[in-house]
Amino acid sequence: MSGFDRRSVLQGLGGLGSLALLGKHAVEEADAASTATAVSEEARSVEAGLELFATKWAAGGPVITATRFGRFLVNQTYNLHVVQPETDDDADGQADPSRSYTMTLATGGAEVTPGTDPTAHAELAMDEADWEATLYGDFTGLAPILGGRTYPNKDDANTLVGLVLVMYVLAHVPHPDEDPRFTAETLEGFFQRGGVPECEGEPSSFATVERAQGDPAGEVRERAFGTNDAPDLTREFAEWVEALSYDQLGDEQVALAKEQLKNLLGCMVAGGATAPGRTFCESTVGFSDGDATVVGFGDASPHEAAMANSYLCQVLEWEDFTNLAHSGAAIIPAALAAAEAASDGGQPVTGEELLTAIVAGNEVLARTSQFMTDLTNTGQALPLHQVQTPLVAGKLLELGAGELQDAVGIAATQPQLTSIPAWTAEGKGMVTADPTGAGVRAALLARDGLSGRRDLLESPLGYCYRVSDVRSPRDMWAAVDDLATEGSPVDEWGFRREQYFNKRYPCDGFTTTAVQAMLNVREQLREAGVDPTDPSNVESIRVHMNLPMASTATMFNEADDAVLDRVLDEDQPDWTYIALLFGGRYPLAAALLHGELTDRQYERSAIADPRVRELWPRFDEAPDLGVGVLGAQVSVTTSDGGPFRSAVGIDDTAVGGGATYESYVQCIRRDVNGRGRDDIETYTADSKFRQTARRLPEGKREAVLNRIDRLEGRPVTSLLALL
Template sequence: MNIDVASTQSLKQSEMGQGATRAVAEFAVNLTYEDLPPEVISDAKRCILDSLGCGVFGAQTPWTQSVRRVVESLGQSQKSSAWGQKVKADPLGIAFINGTSAQGFELDDCHDQSMSHYGAGVVPALLACAEAFGPFSGKDLILATVVGFELGTRIGNTVSPHAFHRGFHPCGLTSTFASAATVGKMLNLDVEQFVSALGLAGSQAAGLMASQFGAMAKRFHSGKASQNGIIAALCAREGLTGVRDVLEAPYGGFCSTYADKYDLSWATNKLGEEFEIRKNGFKQYSSLASSQTTVDALRAIRADHGIRGEDVESVLVRTTNMVYVHCGWPYEPKETITAQMNLPYTGAVTLLEGTAFIDQYTDDKLRDPKIIDLANRFKVVVDPELDAGGPHEMRAVRVTVTMKSGQEYHQEQTYRSGHWRNPISDADLSAKFKNLAGRVLKEDAVESINAMVQGLETAAEPAPELGHMLQDVKA
């Protein structure tokens, strides 16, 4: 994509800490479908498909049903479709429901550097608004998805990992920008309106990391982000102004408020030349991304040496400070989220059962004495060498498994399976979608959704049909 003179000047200003907000807004407004490289189009479709699978599966979880009951109690107009359940509501309510379900079982995508999961913020807003405010073509949806991921990830990069270390949940913060950017692109906002949409998104960014230790609250952060982004874009279209320098404002701006240290250059560096959606990854396990390098390492040891979890004496995980803080704490059974966000539990169940997917986080296992006993024999420590790695290596681990016989096994894992530097194939991602969606939807609907998303760029108006198929639940 070629950026015009005004945009180039904004980029130069942003390098000095000025104009980053306007620079990304100008980029978003000027980007066209024809600017998108084929691999970026493919990545957008992968992000949409994965989010739909995660959202359909998460529809019947208690936390999603709590949100659904709230939305239905408000008596909203029925313009958009909830996924995996026969519920309709207005776009705000549906984005709230679907965003909650898409991030509802720790299966959703992950952009590692910004430490956030943008599919659950972007795709629910995208399809809710496409149904309600259409018609929108498949190309329109792809373009809006790319814009949302690009601005969300870049804004997330500016404050990562410092906002996380202050205790803020990145999904609640930066997915709000991603949703606003997605909807702003769909609504054809001009530059001034887009700047305000980002400013209004920043005023709504929220989410507390303490929810990871035992609360359903983490589940709805992406739902609120998706909903709040729609509010930001719609209000900007109607003339409500937001903080116009929301990213770079030295007092009360997004970066200066949420992070002790931040780097605005991440927002604009090679903007329009390199797309951050190319660095988005996908999960193969039902746990937070920070524990998944350990899962890969333990599965490799299990496969290579034929060990049994019952014969393990102890496990030492050397890793980065980010992983240590995020999930290295001692396991104490509380709620499902507690186990999914905890490395010792996730590692223990992997050693005992061979993986850490949906069936490893059922209620009966959260307090299983065998799992708890092994989890208590995990030790997670910071390895200074690993901690000195770059932003893409922030989840690297060196794992040592000591058997009751005294035998030791070692495994290093720098990039989790599904990371953009250790990617999963289109076939595997499609299989994941069919596995998740197939637990809720009829087989014909699963196949049709998969086919439609795979060929999304050829669809004239896919959202209403997708909305119908996403509600074709099993009896």
């Protein structure tokens, strides 16, 4: 944003700026504070929590209105129901009735009144304990939904998920905790960094403002008259993918494609060493017949090999993402399986052809993620893989543009959305495995003459509109308006280094900065002579979370260590280590105790370590607007002093200065995978492959890396033969 930037928005609106000033003063006075800021358990009530939320909305509402998600919340009326247990507190012989309130959120404030409004936009019913936990910040508002204790209507899902997440976030402004210093630190950081940190090229948070700046006439015209002007998305993607050639790729795109190939092949090897990975792949090669490689397990049909390899990539959450979406776990398995299918009995697919298809898939994914991200479909839940995988596979099968449209139409005929509660069980790997297998199968069917609807992506009842809450067909244009089939293929690549991140740690991607911060603090403790492996040395662990991490860190554990019992209980096979990949406390505790976070920390012995339970209640977590899109700060106080503190992925440029990071991904790529501002990456794709594929003999590992580095001019089958 230029002229009217994000910091100006926050400073000009004043509400949160006032809270930040309050925080700065609180830091100076915190040690002298004699009273706690917490709301005691006895004083809590749903009614008081709703009123407190309404008060805070008056400060935060104007900011939220301007964000890309503001449309789901602002100018909405909600009927909120407090479901009562079967009690009879007034002893009248009748069960106590449930209580209901109407809440209206507007740009300038919120109003809560008793009763219901028959014209309300959405209804939400939760029991008293869940309302209080959400309103007072005990755990994310996603937890009651994922726990099956409240059932939002499908049409209301985006607005209600947004509402309970904002309730959880605003509960921590100020933080309703017994430690006023934590509140003070959170708000001071917000103040010192001048509001929400900004990184050039990050997801467009203030989308409403940016649309008005970029095309004021178009925005006004759409607001006044509406629009039905959509691009021919399916055709334009297909024509571009067919025309793209290796000699049109930049050196950066070729290098990134090779890095992604190394990254995901290593993830396949690591995934194959897990119990669910072995079960899945042994089953697949048992029921499938074909000559495509399932890495480490044998052969299967092309689409089922793609499915199995994608599962291996996914089962440890150790892969990567491009722009807003996870990418390699779908693109690389689809490309390898299609390359083998195309080489079967014909001219072998070359390294150049494979790399071109990988780049094409990442570019399509980066562009579609911009308009398909909404509140419930984001990150791993972003349903894009039925778009790019048939194009990747079809490119290698040498389909023409029309056949590529058929392939997309076939793959997208039956849209696949993930069920987030499934992410506690071994079936979670299907989040990419199923659509990847479907994409390769669709390309094979299109090659053999089966037709698919050729405008299915952009159709108002087609794929994009079925799986995501697309704001307007006008938003689709940015995905294709600079694609060219001759000369330079794009004005600017979406698949570029500033927008690609190779995950260093197996955990939710939004938690990686917190893990790195914890490891940094661990080194500080060691230098100070404090043993980080002994929980008795730790008094408190404070985690300042980015907002996406805040939404997932307690969604399965509700800040309760009972999740460890569920994972270890053999009578609950649908609760596995996979639930802990999305649990903020477990990855951080494991990193502090072991000095690393790898697949080893998700083995049963590590999860059962009693020291994890000792550390669990010493965590204090809060969403912090000041750490930005993906940043985090961790502070550890010991019995001998502290806090020992590390902030990672935060652009702390002074107000008025230019952002020192070139993209939001770079905010974490430098600080997690490198040495910070000197932009030297120390954790490269090669080093990750050596770590994730450590079970392969060293000679084989180096042979794979060397073959990928020199892939041009060689058949892809020669690479797969090494595995």
